[in-house]
Amino acid sequence: MPLKARDYKSGIKPIWCPGCGHYSVLNAITKAMAARELTSHNTAIVSGIGCSSRLPAYVSSYGFHGVHGRALPLATGLKVARPDLEVVAVGGDGDGFSIGGNHFLHACRRNVDIVYIAMDNEVYGMTKGQASPTSPETWLDGKLTPHGTEVRAFQPCAIALASGAGFIARGYSGDPNGLAQLIFEAMAFPGFAFIQVLSQCVTFVPEQTAWKQRVHPVEGAPETAAEAAALIHADDGFGKGILYRSPRPVWPRPHAQADQTEDPRAGFAL
Ligand SMILES: Cc1ncc(C[n+]2csc(CCOP(=O)(O)OP(=O)(O)O)c2C)c(N)n1
């Protein structure tokens, strides 16, 4: 009998703040898992550290709660070793774009067949509200950035495109059904699929509840990278939907797998 979204919940109660956007991302992931008829034993959710990175504990699947900023190398290694698994990396903007920023660039360019969901609340939630790479330049926090960050915000979708990602989408925690559809499409995409999810932190950036008035569907369906670049640069950062979808060969290529005839540990005294 097909499983329902609720069947993919682990039974561990999330400890996120009431109203945190990450609840909706969890719901969207389990909806997408049900729609794709995944099982607990053919799915692995991998994370780094942060409020968002607690998510694997809440899903009934294989999970790995790793080291801060290292969700993508963990997910990459897992998918290369176990291509039969649906591997989903999750985490926050701090985890993925600050300490993990270099891994993000290389995951986009390497094109291993994994899904990466960055739950972007433009702040370090877990460590109590410091600015992150995606914090707006003018974001004022009286104690920590009293004059704003005075640093240009990181643009995850533009950087994903420039780094070679073949699937780039933006979702919103206030639209869990739309987000579930994007995750479904990302899982179906052959190659690295990146979704930036605007996922509000109601505790440290309560003004993000106004995002619901700002999000809008993206205009257009770009077919080339140049068209996608134009769309992403023209967008105000609140356009949700698929910004780019263009498959290219995934890594590892079939010949690389065929060459691995010997146990790589042979010769080592274990
Ligand atoms: C190596 C290392 N550096 C710093 C930290 C402290 N730390 C834990 S979570 C975090 C940032 C979390 O922010 P984000 O990834 O945006 O997730 P959120 O909590 O907002 O969901 C930081 C800096 C750590 N755990 N390990």
Ligand code: SF4
């Ligand atoms: S601190 Fe922010 S990100 Fe963390 S659980 Fe609370 S609302 Fe969510």
